[in-house]
Amino acid sequence: MIWANTLRTETDKLVTYPGHPEWTEAFxxxxxxxxxxxxxxxxxxxxxxxxxxxxxxxxxTDTGLAIPDIPR
Incomplete structure (x- = not known):
């Protein structure tokens, strides 16, 4: 299973993958x-x-979202 955190604004989108910073995407x-x-x-x-x-x-942090540690 792959977890992703996404932030979208009016002008940009950021996607991060906990445990895999090399997969980070921005648009x-x-x-x-x-x-x-x-x-x-x-x-x-x-x-x-x-x-x-x-x-x-x-x-x-504000939402208290915690992604579990998933072994690679």
């Missing part, structure tokens, strides 16, 4: 509404990426 929904291009590593997206990650962590 610029204004430029790419069909989510065809993962921009997580793009230098132009760096500041927005950090804001999205922080906001997702805040949401997870």
């Amino acid at each position: 610029d929904l204004q430029e790419d509404p069909k989510e065809k291009s993962n921009v997580i590593g793009s230098p132009e997206f760096a500041s927005r990426r950090e804001q999205l990650i922080e906001r997702l962590q805040d949401e997870l």
Whole structure:
């Protein structure tokens, strides 16, 4: 089973996979509404990426959501 945490704003979408940070995805929904291009590593997206990650962590903390540890 694969768990994912997703944060969607009006302009962006961030998807993280607990235990698999290398799978993290981000999409610029204004430029790419069909989510065809993962921009997580793009230098132009760096500041927005950090804001999205922080906001997702805040949401997870605020809701008390806990993803169980799943062995790889």
